[in-house]
Amino acid sequence: MNFAIIGAGLAGLELARRLSASHSVTVFEKARGPGGRMSTRRATPYAFDHGAQYFTAETEAFKAFLKPFVTAGSVAGWPDTIQLEGDAKVSDKARFAAAPGMNSICKSLASGLDVRAGCKIDAMERSQEGWRLQEASGDIHGPFDWVISTAPAPQTEILFPKSFSGMESLSQVEMLGCFALMLGFDAALDLPWSALKSGVPPVGWMAINSAKPGREDAFSLLVQSNNTWAEQHLEDDPEAVKSALLLTASDFAGIDLSIATHQVLHRWRYAATATPVGEPYLIDRDLQIAACGDWCLGSKVEAAFLSANALANAL
Ligand SMILES: Cc1cc2nc3c(=O)[nH]c(=O)nc-3n(C[C@H](O)[C@H](O)[C@H](O)COP(=O)(O)OP(=O)(O)OC[C@H]3O[C@@H](n4cnc5c(N)ncnc54)[C@H](O)[C@@H]3O)c2cc1C
Missing domain, CATH: 3.90.660.10 (Polyamine Oxidase; Chain A, domain 2)
Structure with missing residues (x-):
């Protein structure tokens, strides 16, 4: 399988690390480097x-x-x-x-992964081949079998299609x-x-x-x-x-x-x-999109880790 992960904070990188053991994974991060809200x-x-x-x-x-x-x-x-x-x-x-x-933990997790920094994803679209992601610059990436967003819930809500089964949960965060x-x-x-x-x-x-x-x-x-x-x-x-x-x-x-x-x-x-959502992650197996991050379970670094870990197990 071919996964796109949006966000190189702890959740995105831990998920990428787990999935990359048996899948192809590309991480897109809008900032200049990994860390997210654990930045330096x-x-x-x-x-x-x-x-x-x-x-x-x-x-x-x-x-x-x-x-x-x-x-x-x-x-x-x-x-x-x-x-x-x-x-x-x-x-x-x-x-x-x-x-x-x-940021040391995220920097260490990112080494050896395909992390595209300075790459803000603005839109996603599905065709027969899979999901394509569009960068703010207009560049297109993909196709991917799965797209997973670890961006904060309000930013994931803007990005995901309205038909996503977790949309209501997302909008309540x-x-x-x-x-x-x-x-x-x-x-x-x-x-x-x-x-x-x-x-x-x-x-x-x-x-x-x-x-x-x-x-x-x-x-x-x-x-x-x-x-x-x-x-x-x-x-x-x-x-x-x-x-x-x-x-x-x-x-x-x-x-x-x-x-x-x-x-x-x-x-x-x-x-x-x-x-928070009150569940460790949101997943739509028909659309092959999912979301995780601290906001699923709480507000802390450990919640980000647990959310990513639970989604990695589910996938
Ligand atoms: C000021 C502050 C203080 C905090 N204090 C503590 C504390 O003391 N203890 C504690 O446990 N937790 C604390 N936290 C919370 C902790 O930082 C988070 O719980 C944790 O870092 C969240 O990790 P995450 O991977 O879920 O999300 P994030 O780290 O937010 O990762 C999401 C990533 O997605 C990227 N992104 C978003 N949209 C896009 C897009 N469209 N395209 C590409 N990339 C995108 C973002 O740039 C970000 O890097 C604090 C947070 C802040 C901001």
């Missing part, structure tokens, strides 16, 4: 994990998947402690981060945005925490990115917004969003963070899942 953005001398911060591992399947990365030192415990502000709470589950960047403010400094700041969770909007999370395991970059801070606040301010002027985040973050740090020499704001349109 480099801005020398700084680097920022501007998406997922850490992950937990509750299932035996995900723990087994992580084991070789832990052995190789590319996954390590982080953060040990989290400072809490307002009514923020954290669980006592073990937390992990990838090293030297959050609710996803929330998030702003990530990347701050780089000329000199290290003296902060009493390595990570901070906030219940005081607009800030939801802060971390010393350069203090995560295996980092050798210059001192950097990552400030993320609360998801509910982001939803209400998605279309605001980015300068206003940046100022609001800087104000509260500076208050938490006890230092005026606007002294940062590098200040870049990123908007994640679909960061977290408020309402």
Whole structure:
């Protein structure tokens, strides 16, 4: 069989890795490299994990998947402690981060796979030979026997034909945005925490990115917004969003963070899942299309892995 997978985040790459053992697989990714919401953005001398911060591992399947990365030192415990502000709470589950960047796991999975980066799929069409995918540039790929989308549910919904049997489930998924403010400094700041969770909007999370395991970059801070606040301010002027985040973050740090020499704001349109599908994947065996990703089961890295794994088993 010949599979096209849309998206080179953890779900797409894990699925590709599993399927490529016995099938031909091509992965299409609109960004410049693999990682999706587990990306790392480099801005020398700084680097920022501007998406997922850490992950937990509750299932035996995900723990087994992580084991070789832990052995190789590319996954390590982080953060040990989290400072809490307002009514923020954290669980006592073990937390992990990838090293030297959050994208390390996806980069490793992608090696040896046929991943076409910088390739945004805009449309799909079926003929007698199979599915053909059309890129934003107009280039056509295929035919493929199967198409699987791991793009966030609202983006999969736009792409898939209306006759897809999972369309109703797709349209019920609710996803929330998030702003990530990347701050780089000329000199290290003296902060009493390595990570901070906030219940005081607009800030939801802060971390010393350069203090995560295996980092050798210059001192950097990552400030993320609360998801509910982001939803209400998605279309605001980015300068206003940046100022609001800087104000509260500076208050938490006890230092005026606007002294940062590098200040870049990123908007994640679909960061977290408020309402998941509640099933591990969606599949239409007649049309030979399927979808998986964190939004099937929840909002986390482990959910993305479990969703892809379940679909790989089903296929
Ligand atoms: C700001 C933020 C903070 C987070 N914090 C945490 C955390 O602390 N802990 C945790 O466990 N999880 C966290 N998450 C969630 C975690 O990152 C996700 O659950 C996980 O990375 C999802 O993986 P995925 O493969 O399902 O989807 P994604 O990683 O979103 O992969 C989908 C891929 O599809 C690509 N794509 C979309 N449309 C197209 C198209 N038309 N053509 C080609 N490619 C396309 C996208 O570019 C993307 O690379 C966070 C996410 C964000 C954004």
